Amino acid sequence: MTAAEDPAWRAAGEQRYLADMVRAGSRTRAGQEKAEEDYRTLLPQGVATPDNTLLVLQADGEPIGNGWFRRGHLPEVTYGYSLVVDPEFRGRGHGRSAVAIGEQVTWEVGDRVVMFDVSGGNEVAMSLYTAVGYRVVEESRSRDLAAGVDG
Structure with missing residues (x-):
């Protein structure tokens, strides 16, 4: 990804991240500040932030998606x-090709394990990762209590 592609990617990513948090029940639409702060904190230098790989995925020379990988999450x-x-x-x-590219990025930076973030309710991603052999490592549950607590 180039520096010129970063602003549009970041804006779309923040919106997608917020939508994932809302869908999973961990935030409301007011969580926009959290999405923006997380991106600012994790990518303070944008595409030049060390230990991060930002990709534009292409097929037949046409952009079809993107990826963000960070080395050193754990050893x-x-x-x-x-x-x-x-x-x-x-x-x-x-x-499947995108997952394989993520695995290649992981290997090239010298790591042995790749972990993907999948928010609750993202059945498409969960199904893909299961189909290619990934397992659930961590899982959280939430319940919206805005309507009150019943007995």
């Missing part, structure tokens, strides 16, 4: 903060 672990295949390109094997 020998690269963390995939996002891996996105745009909806109009899904169902053609691009998701």
